[in-house]
Amino acid sequence: MIRLDVRQVPSLRMSVLSPIIALAVTVAAGGVLFLALGKDPVRVLSMFLVEPFNGVRALTELGLKCTPLILCALGLGLCFRSNVWNIGAEGQFLMGAIAGGGLALWVTNASAALSPWVFFPLVVVAGAAGGAAWAAIVALLRDRFNANEILVSLMLVYVADLFLSWLVFGPWKDPLGFNFPQTVQFAAATEIPRFVRGMRLHWGFAFALVAAVLMWLFMFRTHRGIQLQIGGPAPAAARYAGFSSRAAIWTTLLISGALAGIAGAFEVTGPMGQLTPHVASGYGFTAIIVAFVGRLHPLGAVLGSVVLSAFVIGGQLAQSRVGLPASVSGVFQGMLLLALLGCDTLIHHRPRLARWTWRAAP
Amino acid sequence: MTRSFTRKLALGAIVLGATLAACAKKEEAPPAPAAAPVAKVEPLKAAFVYVGPVGDSGWSFSHDLGRKNALAKFGDKVTTTFVEKVPEGPDAERVIRDLVAQGNKVVFATSFGFMDAMVKVAKDHPDVYFEHATGYKTADNLRVYEARFYEGAYLAGVVAGKMTKTNTLGFVASFPIPEVLRNINAFTLGAQSVNPKVKTRVVWINSWFDPPKETEAAQSLMNQGADVLLQNTDSTAVLQAAERNGKFAFGWDSDMSAFAPKAHLGSVALNWTVYYEKSFGEILEKSWKPEVTKWGVKEGMLDFVKPAAFLPEDTKKAVETAREGLKTGTVAVFKGPVVDNTGKEVLAKDVVADDAWKGAINFYVKGVEGKVPSGK
Numbered sequence: 101m102i103r104l105d106v107r108q109v110p111s112l113r114m115s116v117l118s119p120i121i122a123l124a125v126t127v128a129a130g131g132v133l134f135l136a137l138g139k140d141p142v143r144v145l146s147m148f149l150v151e152p153f154n155g156v157r158a159l160t161e162l163g164l165k166c167t168p169l170i171l172c173a174l175g176l177g178l179c180f181r182s183n184v185w186n187i188g189a190e191g192q193f194l195m196g197a198i199a200g201g202g203l204a205l206w207v208t209n210a211s212a213a214l215s216p217w218v219f220f221p222l223v224v225v226a227g228a229a230g231g232a233a234w235a236a237i238v239a240l241l242r243d244r245f246n247a248n249e250i251l252v253s254l255m256l257v258y259v260a261d262l263f264l265s266w267l268v269f270g271p272w273k274d275p276l277g278f279n280f281p282q283t284v285q286f287a288a289a290t291e292i293p294r295f296v297r298g299m300r301l302h303w304g305f306a307f308a309l310v311a312a313v314l315m316w317l318f319m320f321r322t323h324r325g326i327q328l329q330i331g332g333p334a335p336a337a338a339r340y341a342g343f344s345s346r347a348a349i350w351t352t353l354l355i356s357g358a359l360a361g362i363a364g365a366f367e368v369t370g371p372m373g374q375l376t377p378h379v380a381s382g383y384g385f386t387a388i389i390v391a392f393v394g395r396l397h398p399l400g401a402v403l404g405s406v407v408l409s410a411f412v413i414g415g416q417l418a419q420s421r422v423g424l425p426a427s428v429s430g431v432f433q434g435m436l437l438l439a440l441l442g443c444d445t446l447i448h449h450r451p452r453l454a455r456w457t458w459r460a461a462p
Numbered sequence: 463m464t465r466s467f468t469r470k471l472a473l474g475a476i477v478l479g480a481t482l483a484a485c486a487k488k489e490e491a492p493p494a495p496a497a498a499p500v501a502k503v504e505p506l507k508a509a510f511v512y513v514g515p516v517g518d519s520g521w522s523f524s525h526d527l528g529r530k531n532a533l534a535k536f537g538d539k540v541t542t543t544f545v546e547k548v549p550e551g552p553d554a555e556r557v558i559r560d561l562v563a564q565g566n567k568v569v570f571a572t573s574f575g576f577m578d579a580m581v582k583v584a585k586d587h588p589d590v591y592f593e594h595a596t597g598y599k600t601a602d603n604l605r606v607y608e609a610r611f612y613e614g615a616y617l618a619g620v621v622a623g624k625m626t627k628t629n630t631l632g633f634v635a636s637f638p639i640p641e642v643l644r645n646i647n648a649f650t651l652g653a654q655s656v657n658p659k660v661k662t663r664v665v666w667i668n669s670w671f672d673p674p675k676e677t678e679a680a681q682s683l684m685n686q687g688a689d690v691l692l693q694n695t696d697s698t699a700v701l702q703a704a705e706r707n708g709k710f711a712f713g714w715d716s717d718m719s720a721f722a723p724k725a726h727l728g729s730v731a732l733n734w735t736v737y738y739e740k741s742f743g744e745i746l747e748k749s750w751k752p753e754v755t756k757w758g759v760k761e762g763m764l765d766f767v768k769p770a771a772f773l774p775e776d777t778k779k780a781v782e783t784a785r786e787g788l789k790t791g792t793v794a795v796f797k798g799p800v801v802d803n804t805g806k807e808v809l810a811k812d813v814v815a816d817d818a819w820k821g822a823i824n825f826y827v828k829g830v831e832g833k834v835p836s837g838k
Contacts, residue, residue: 116752157563266669269835271639278598278821279640280574291722300555371552376669377637378550416557419545420564426515426547432569 104449114447122439129439130432134257137428141329144422148432151421160301162409164371168193169367169405170308171363172387174315175356175398181319183332184352186238188253189360190384192231194260198267199230201368201375203273204290205283214289219366220303223292223365232261232354239353243346248354257384265377282376304366312358315398321370328352330360372385375441411436503539504747509566510544511557511632513573514671520696520715521670522546525572525595526547527716528734532742540742550575558583561588564791568745570738571595573670574639580604582795591750593741596641598821600752607737610758611641612648612820613788614730616795617759617766619652620784621727622690623660624777625710626653631662632688634679634700636670638835640823642694647827648795654829656780662830663688673699684709688729701725719768728769728781734760759788772818796820801828 127149131141140200152162156253171190179186234256241247268281277284292302303451319325331338331348339345368375390408394400415429494712510529516709529542543566550717554576556706561569568591571580579788584592584604600606607704612793622631631653633646644719646664653660663686665679676699680691684707691711692698698721704711705722713719744750757763769778787793796815802808802825809815826834 157559164552165556262668279824280598281637281639285578367552371555374551374578376575381549381551381553412553413556416545416548416553417560420509420543420557420561423543426545457511 103452103454104445105452107416107448107450112447117442118443118447122436122443125439125443126432126436129435131271132430133428133435134424137424139422139424144418144424147418147421147424148227148411151417152410152413153241154157157299158413160296160299162406162413163301163305165409165413166402167305167308167370168367168383169362169390169408170312170402171359171366172356172384173394173405174308174311174398175359175399176387177350177353177394177398177401178390179317179356180391181332181396182328182348182352184242184349185250185252185334186253187358187388188235188238188255188257188384188408189356189387190380190382191253191257192234192357192360193364193367193384194257194264194380194420195234195364195366196227196231197368197375197379198260199265199361200227200228200365201283201286201379202272204286204369205375207290208284208287211287212289216291216293219290219369220292223290224307224362224371227362227365228358229290229361229387231352231364232358234361235353235357236350237358239350242349242353249349257380261380264375264379268377274460283374285374286369290369290374292366298369301371304370305364307362307366312398314404315401319398324351360387389437393437407436408433413458475760495573505538506540506563506568506742507566508534508542508568508570508742509561509564510538511554511561511569511571511573511576512540512544512546513548513550513575514525514546514696516544516546518671518696519698519718519721520619522572522696524716525570525734526731528732528738531569531735532738535739536742536746539673539746548576552579554578555582562587567591568741569726570591570741575768591741591745600754602752605752605754607741607755607757608641609732609734609763610756610794611730611732611764612644614757614764614766615645615648616652617781617784617788618692618728618730619649619654620656620781621712621773621777622649622692622710623653623657623767624780625727626657626660626690628687628689629657629659630687630689631660632680632683632686632691633662633677634683634691634693634695635664635666636694638666638673640821643823643834644820644827645692646830647823648687650827650829651795651800652784655784660829664826664830664832666835667695671696672698674733676700677703680704680711681707692724698722713768717768719770726770727766728772730764732764733762759785760791802826803828803830 116382127145130145134141134144152158176189200223203223236251237256238249241252242249268283272283274282274284292304294302327343328348331343331345335345368379386408390401390404393405413435418424418429419426479534501777509728512522512525514524516522516526534542545557548554550573556577559568570593572595574596577594577599580592580594583597584601588603594606596608597606633649635642635646643719650662663683666684667675667679669675676695676697680700683691689701689709691704695716696715698718700720701711701713701718705725708724710727711725712727715732717729717731719729721728784793790826798809799807799811800809801827808825824834
């Protein structure tokens with residue numbers, strides 16, 4: 101039987117190398133898997149590791165896919181570091197999408213003459229408000245009634261999803277849409293400005309990168325950020341030092357809710373251009389994985405988003421170009437996560453073969 | 463609707479075994495003909511975009527059968543690829559654009575949620591044909607096709623009306639869009655055509671493919687006394703739930719008789735082959751025109767197949783009569799008088815509903831219990 105002992109000092113070199121080792125393990129195991137399926141492993145692997153980065157259009161699409169993941173994962177990283185387990189970013193994402201989409205719908209219906217550059221900050225504010233308001237419910241229930249934020253935030257995802265359904269099946273339904281559940285297409289004025297005409301990558305991506313830098317500054321260069329992070333692993337110490345855990349709950353939830361909400365607002369006023377029941381595409385949940393893959397670090401959130409996005413896009417490319425079934429892509433993605441977590445565990449723990457001993461109950 | 467990534471992973475792991483087996487057999491598009499003897503003809507490259515996994519035994523599976531059949535019929539004149547499990551959000555546009563970039567000359571997108579992505583990509587690629595199932599937006603190079611699914615639901619209703627002992631039918635429904643409401647109503651009208659006492663109960667699951675939810679919904683309908691079930695979802699879960707409970711149900715989208723030998727009363731099976739053959743033929747002959755195709759039992763796009771061997775003679779006869787009637791046009795599913803479940807007449811006596819009427823259905827007919835979600 102194998103025992104895991106905590107290493108006193110995890111090797112710095114290995115910590116840095118860990119993601120690279122994990123990637124190598126995944127590539128090796130994936131290669132074997134693809135070979136067993138009768139596919140050319142090099143070609144399949146290139147679908148995941150090369151093609152998503154190959155060319156301007158591919159890169160812009162990757163950036164587009166990353167944007168909501170980065171924004172959601174940034175907030176979640178802050179929450180998790182502060183020991184606040186918000187797993188409902190998906191719900192906050194949806195409420196931001198509803199707020200941003202609602203604003204766009206209002207502008208569309210009012211046929212207001214508006215520059216997209218004026219609308220851009222407005223949609224950020226709307227999305228942030230929507231997401232933060234939704235997260236505020238979690239914070240309030242946790243703060244006032246000590247309700248478990250994991251359950252509350254998760255359950256609110258379904259509430260948000262049903263609220264969106266109600267809107268698009270009901271009051272916000274396109275009157276000329278043959279009764280199908282979606283809003284009208286938003287006016288051009290509400291579209292987030294794009295970097296290049298004809299490409300879908302929009303300025304929300306730049307916003308996400310700036311947000312990552314600001315989050316880094318907040319986490320590691322401000323008193324408040326440090327406070328929050330001490331409260332995470334050592335709540336007793338934080339209390340002793342006079343740091344309020346109530347404030348931590350509110351700050352982290354509002355920030356992460358706002359970021360997820362902005363992500364949702366970008367998604368509907370960016371690539372979607374309307375509200376449909378399919379706004380929820382799992383970004384809020386995937387962001388949990390991204391946050392951990394990125395070690396709850398803002399820079400890690402960006403890199404983790406790139407990796408996960410490339411794998412999702414690569415999975416689709418592998419389907420159409422080499423006939424790899426979608427479920428195998430899922431398995432491959434799972435292998436990467438397993439390898440990452442495994443490497444992490446082994447860096448912080450030493451595996452030891454221990455003799456199996458029967459121990460009497462004390 | 464929310465498909466968490468983690469759940470996908472879990473599903474992926476479960477499906478791995480099945481896929482590994484399936485992959486060995488999975489045929490790929492035949493290789494391009496090497497240097498044809500007379501003149502080298504580039505095969506028509508066609509791509510299919512599916513919302514579900516091809517192994518769902520339902521909607522996407524039926525489209526994939528159509529793809530394979532067309533492939534067999536046209537031999538080396540066409541090659542095909544497909545992408546499965548494409549979410550109906552911004553991802554669809556990227557997938558479709560990429561398929562076009564790979565040189566596909568026709569793209570079939572087989573779910574409603576791909577509509578606006580198809581419109582956008584079609585606009586940028588006038589030299590490529592776009593075919594969208596169940597949508598309503600068309601362009602010079604974009605056309606739509608759908609099956610008159612409600613005719614199949616009607617035929618299933620005829621059988622259900624005969625077979626029910628509790629006079630209570632159950633319907634596991636996906637989303638309250640006109641297509642699904644049409645099916646619920648047609649199922650009920652079919653049953654009432656042979657058994658006026660029939661009532662239908664509906665459970666909405668807000669998903670097209672979610673076996674656990676479908677099972678739960680089926681169970682709750684059976685607990686409420688329903689003894690014959692139909693579903694507008696894409697898995698075999700409802701049928702299997704009926705089998706476990708000794709109740710009856712139908713296959714939907716494709717022949718599902720193998721999944722529940724005792725519960726299976728018949729399957730409402732789609733046959734996209736007829737349409738894909740037409741479409742490929744028209745493209746190859748350069749006679750493709752943008753149009754709206756709505757085909758039913760008459761054109762063979764859908765049928766009631768594999769009626770159970772144990773059906774009583776008169777039941778078999780009743781469904782066969784209705785089927786022939788649909789084929790010859792003597793039976794219309796929505797023909798007045800039709801009354802909704804609040805007692806209001808929605809179709810006057812002897813009036814046969816047109817497509818506009820059917821497209822705007824937002825009510826339950828008399829006999830269906832409850833209220834349409836977010837309906838008036």
